[in-house]
Amino acid sequence: MIADRTDVTKMILAAKVERKLTWASVAKAVNLSKEWTTAGCLGQMTFSKEQAETIGKLFGLPDEAVAWLQIAPYRGSLPSAIPTDPLIYRWYEIVSVYGTTIKELISEEFGDGIMSAIDFSMNIEREPDLKGDRVRVVLSGKFLPYNSY
Amino acid sequence: MIADRTDVTKMILAAKVERKLTWASVAKAVNLSKEWTTAGCLGQMTFSKEQAETIGKLFGLPDEAVAWLQIAPYRGSLPSAIPTDPLIYRWYEIVSVYGTTIKELISEEFGDGIMSAIDFSMNIEREPDLKGDRVRVVLSGKFLPYNSY
Amino acid sequence: MIADRTDVTKMILAAKVERKLTWASVAKAVNLSKEWTTAGCLGQMTFSKEQAETIGKLFGLPDEAVAWLQIAPYRGSLPSAIPTDPLIYRWYEIVSVYGTTIKELISEEFGDGIMSAIDFSMNIEREPDLKGDRVRVVLSGKFLPYNSY
Amino acid sequence: MIADRTDVTKMILAAKVERKLTWASVAKAVNLSKEWTTAGCLGQMTFSKEQAETIGKLFGLPDEAVAWLQIAPYRGSLPSAIPTDPLIYRWYEIVSVYGTTIKELISEEFGDGIMSAIDFSMNIEREPDLKGDRVRVVLSGKFLPYNSY
Amino acid sequence: MIADRTDVTKMILAAKVERKLTWASVAKAVNLSKEWTTAGCLGQMTFSKEQAETIGKLFGLPDEAVAWLQIAPYRGSLPSAIPTDPLIYRWYEIVSVYGTTIKELISEEFGDGIMSAIDFSMNIEREPDLKGDRVRVVLSGKFLPYNSY
Amino acid sequence: MIADRTDVTKMILAAKVERKLTWASVAKAVNLSKEWTTAGCLGQMTFSKEQAETIGKLFGLPDEAVAWLQIAPYRGSLPSAIPTDPLIYRWYEIVSVYGTTIKELISEEFGDGIMSAIDFSMNIEREPDLKGDRVRVVLSGKFLPYNSY
Amino acid sequence: MIADRTDVTKMILAAKVERKLTWASVAKAVNLSKEWTTAGCLGQMTFSKEQAETIGKLFGLPDEAVAWLQIAPYRGSLPSAIPTDPLIYRWYEIVSVYGTTIKELISEEFGDGIMSAIDFSMNIEREPDLKGDRVRVVLSGKFLPYNSY
Amino acid sequence: MIADRTDVTKMILAAKVERKLTWASVAKAVNLSKEWTTAGCLGQMTFSKEQAETIGKLFGLPDEAVAWLQIAPYRGSLPSAIPTDPLIYRWYEIVSVYGTTIKELISEEFGDGIMSAIDFSMNIEREPDLKGDRVRVVLSGKFLPYNSY
Amino acid sequence: MIADRTDVTKMILAAKVERKLTWASVAKAVNLSKEWTTAGCLGQMTFSKEQAETIGKLFGLPDEAVAWLQIAPYRGSLPSAIPTDPLIYRWYEIVSVYGTTIKELISEEFGDGIMSAIDFSMNIEREPDLKGDRVRVVLSGKFLPYNSY
Amino acid sequence: MIADRTDVTKMILAAKVERKLTWASVAKAVNLSKEWTTAGCLGQMTFSKEQAETIGKLFGLPDEAVAWLQIAPYRGSLPSAIPTDPLIYRWYEIVSVYGTTIKELISEEFGDGIMSAIDFSMNIEREPDLKGDRVRVVLSGKFLPYNSY
Known part of the structure; x- marks a missing residue:
């Protein structure tokens, strides 16, 4: 089973x-x-x-x-709230260090709202660099405004 | 003081x-x-x-x-390990949902190592879209391999 | 200040x-x-x-x-991850008890996706009832599908 | 067994x-x-x-x-105190963002007490909308007042 | 203020x-x-x-x-989820040790439901005893059944 | 085994x-x-x-x-520090809401000390009531004073 | 104040x-x-x-x-559940490493019950030793049996 | 295996x-x-x-x-950071209530340092007492000073 | 499998x-x-x-x-965020006690940045000492500066 | 004050x-x-x-x-159990990734025991390197064996 x-x-x-x-x-x-x-x-x-x-x-x-595979899964891929794996932790660290910055800049550009993690896509690729190749990640999420009602 | x-x-x-x-x-x-x-x-x-x-x-x-302002700060901008603000939480969610995916794809492309969060840059901009503008974020971090010794 | x-x-x-x-x-x-x-x-x-x-x-x-008041706030109104106030806890309890049910039924009706908490409205009102008046709350959130890319 | x-x-x-x-x-x-x-x-x-x-x-x-199936179960359907699944998390977020608001408005309308999560019913349905269909959820819980003794 | x-x-x-x-x-x-x-x-x-x-x-x-004093307070009187004060901890311990027992016996007597903590009263008094006086506490809470709908 | x-x-x-x-x-x-x-x-x-x-x-x-069954067990009957089951949570809530009250009143009556959870008994019974039967629980624990030495 | x-x-x-x-x-x-x-x-x-x-x-x-000073205090002297100070942590470590041992040996000698932390005294003194003086601590707590009722 | x-x-x-x-x-x-x-x-x-x-x-x-049995084990005998078993919890409570006291008195007698939990021994025995036998525990740990360098 | x-x-x-x-x-x-x-x-x-x-x-x-063995593992070798094993805890303690010191001294010597845990090596050896042999550990990690962009 | x-x-x-x-x-x-x-x-x-x-x-x-400054302090320099500052986190990561390795190798060389964090010294210095200077840290802690008694 x-x-x-x-x-x-x-x-x-x-x-x-x-x-x-x-x-x-x-x-x-x-x-x-x-x-x-x-x-x-x-x-x-x-x-x-x-x-x-x-x-x-x-x-x-x-x-x-x-x-x-055809059924909506209970999402969340990590075994702990703060990931222990260094590669994944670096992403957690980016959220921790840059979190308020991201919020300020999206708010300044778009007003109050969020960047969707559902209407969202991600692209990961190699960025050649003489000092050592880089990982280049493009995230694209629809801006969703808070509206009053 | x-x-x-x-x-x-x-x-x-x-x-x-x-x-x-x-x-x-x-x-x-x-x-x-x-x-x-x-x-x-x-x-x-x-x-x-x-x-x-x-x-x-x-x-x-x-x-x-x-x-x-000229002194290395104790970093970390968030008041709790799991952010409560929806905009910032969406980023935490991306790490939670896509964390293992990011690890698999970086490993497949580069081998075992990490994407640096120090030798790192970020760019946030508006991506015009007829169905609603999008937030486009480009992250670029140097790949750092694990080497044996 | x-x-x-x-x-x-x-x-x-x-x-x-x-x-x-x-x-x-x-x-x-x-x-x-x-x-x-x-x-x-x-x-x-x-x-x-x-x-x-x-x-x-x-x-x-x-x-x-x-x-x-005109600046996007860091959201989250509660002093602890699990609320101690009984009125608010009952809502946490509804999420805890009915969480998987809500997921199953939205998935069955709409397919894989979420109910937005941003494109969202709430209405709280009194529902007269002979056995004791009730609190009637209507939540309305846009369905956002996960799409492949 | x-x-x-x-x-x-x-x-x-x-x-x-x-x-x-x-x-x-x-x-x-x-x-x-x-x-x-x-x-x-x-x-x-x-x-x-x-x-x-x-x-x-x-x-x-x-x-x-x-x-x-005929025996009172130990309730609670989620694997962690803060749900990782985005659909269910949105509900947790509603409690986090609107928690104090719900308390204020129920108190203003009914006085000090709670909305029952036991004498309670929920209805989830599709709300057609030209800008994208919505999930409409109606929650109805009996108001239970705190009384002095 | x-x-x-x-x-x-x-x-x-x-x-x-x-x-x-x-x-x-x-x-x-x-x-x-x-x-x-x-x-x-x-x-x-x-x-x-x-x-x-x-x-x-x-x-x-x-x-x-x-x-x-006339406004519904945000309830919860303890500084941590698990109380450190020994007197109050003993009550937490009773919930921890006897929690499942209380559930079984209420279910056996009343069916599936809860004992209300809102429609509730408590009485604390001295119970004289030759081997050392005892604290006698009577809790009375309305039984609220889960009903199907 | x-x-x-x-x-x-x-x-x-x-x-x-x-x-x-x-x-x-x-x-x-x-x-x-x-x-x-x-x-x-x-x-x-x-x-x-x-x-x-x-x-x-x-x-x-x-x-x-x-x-x-004849060997002293490692006690504690609940799967998490804060119980998720509503019936048992109500007891946790009583400790949370009334915890400092219980301490004040026992101290006022008996002086500084605790109510034992070992030299302790509990009785759960039905309390008939026209507005709906109640669960009546009597807890009796020996008072143990703190003494100086 | x-x-x-x-x-x-x-x-x-x-x-x-x-x-x-x-x-x-x-x-x-x-x-x-x-x-x-x-x-x-x-x-x-x-x-x-x-x-x-x-x-x-x-x-x-x-x-x-x-x-x-004459009023029963809310007890608990440490700023976190797991103490960070090394001297105090060593005591936490003793509980962690020897906890089940202490339980087994008290049960073997006295039967099922606890060692009281209320009817309790502690004595800390220097124990001269050629290889370096030792801290000698004597704890004495009344045995309290669990009785059936 | x-x-x-x-x-x-x-x-x-x-x-x-x-x-x-x-x-x-x-x-x-x-x-x-x-x-x-x-x-x-x-x-x-x-x-x-x-x-x-x-x-x-x-x-x-x-x-x-x-x-x-001949291999150094990963130590720690308890299933949770704060023990739920009452006998073992009483020891955790002693650390919580007396932790700062123990630190002050060891510092006053020995200067800044710790009581070792490695160069350590423990003795548990019955202490007959007319008012009820007591558990007497003697802990002996080498004092290890912090030295400057 | x-x-x-x-x-x-x-x-x-x-x-x-x-x-x-x-x-x-x-x-x-x-x-x-x-x-x-x-x-x-x-x-x-x-x-x-x-x-x-x-x-x-x-x-x-x-x-x-x-x-x-040839596939990048999900790293993290410990069963809990704060290790219970005394040998490993001592290392956690060093991070806790000396953490801010390490940060200050690396910043003073190198400027703002980190010591890499990826471009990193470790050497553990016995250091003979008349007062008792010592464990000598040499850690070497590349300094990675934060740069503005 | x-x-x-x-x-x-x-x-x-x-x-x-x-x-x-x-x-x-x-x-x-x-x-x-x-x-x-x-x-x-x-x-x-x-x-x-x-x-x-x-x-x-x-x-x-x-x-x-x-x-x-002359009084033994309550030690622990970090604001959270898992440090958020990247420089200090890297040290936490070393403990997390190498923790069991350190234990195995100290046990293999010295037998069952610990490396002292009290009888301990640390030295942090610059290690020139053509590919980028490195932080070199030497830790020296006395080995303390577990002895039977």
């Missing part, structure tokens, strides 16, 4: 190691960005029936797992 | 309200990006002597506060 | 006690719902210049406070 | 995926609202013998599970 | 020390139980205008404080 | 569901109060050899479980 | 530094052990009228402070 | 129940104090090869478990 | 006990420092294919485990 | 900014290492009378502050 989406994520991760797949190739197979596809495989997004079946074949998942 | 950098940040925020300054104009005055300048004014970065004096004049700060 | 919006909220609450104002009358004065107006007075919403000046007169606030 | 109600909830969720049931159809079968029925299936409410047997048939549960 | 009810509680406690009042005598003056009266003085209950004025005279409170 | 008392508690709860026993009947069988007996079955008290054997027969426990 | 016992503790600590008093001499003046006396001065015990007046004279406290 | 020392502790506890051993007899068999021996069996100390083999025979442990 | 790197770490630890390997000998076999090698075996570093195969042979790991 | 050592630390930090002192020069004035001296000025160590007077002159402290 598969009790929740977490079980499916574990199956995918174990199969990825065994089958030596890359996230880029999985993304190509479902014809979506590597960011969204990876998030989906890690239990954070919902696949369509067709996408789920493709994923199922690539990772050799049972039918039950393919069904779970 | 100014006990720590937090006191200077409060002075700056109060003066900003009173003097109706914008972060963009402050940034122009010190000839730096609005992102870095705002972070500095909010107590997260260290200004050079010249920059601090300019900031001091703009906000009408006492000499003691200008001196504090 | 007013250091942040919290100081303004305290001024408003103290003045409300002293001047025996009601939230309903304040709302009428700014011509908005009592829910949004109260949230604004309690430091959770941003007033326009005109609204802020009206609020300022009603509560007898200094100009500096009136300026702060 | 079924150790607690959580085990039954897992069985129901797994069977729902496998049998492609909807909460609405389950609710119809037991002749109750979809909100209460879903909460019950997710381990938050107690079913009568007859209801439990109907649920048991629909999901193909063993007798032992049917017995557990 | 009195910023919240907590300030009034501090005034009352300081005045009680100075004026050597007893809670029993305060209760008698407002003609209510010593339990409810003490809870009110400690910031947990709302007094009527007449009661508040009596309290105000007894403790020598300013008018502003008397006004605050 | 039974690793700790928690395993025995799970066996008892599962057997209780299966055998449709009541706590009152179990208490009668061991000739003790229903409160103490239930607490014992839920892993919070230590049974004598004879009592444990009776419990073992009623619930159909293996010898190993019967042995564990 | 002295708002609580904590204020008195701060006065005593400041006066002790200024007047260069030792705890041993204070204890002698009130004719009690240095352990109990120090705990009292640090806000954890209640002094009799006579003792409080002696303490008041030694530390030069105002009458209001002397009155507070 | 035994994954860590915790697994061995569970085996020992289960075997102790089954074989009705006492800690005192185990201590005698390895010729050490009952305090140290019990702590070792509960996963907090490291046994020599010979001691481990004796323990292994007494509890009927497999060779793998005997090997684990 | 191996679900994550933690499973591999458990296998390695169990095999180390059984095969009586030393970390020093494992390090020699992969021709790296004992510090890095041990961290890798404990799930904190990524091995090359060749290194992983050597590790696999030494510990008798299945192919699947050898594959996992 | 200076209430605790924290107040003295604030005075020192404010004076250091105003008088533009360096920690190195302060250390030279008291003839001790810069590490220990800085820790002392930041409220973590106890100065001798002579040292305290020198510190007092350098920073222009009142006599009361000089007296506080």
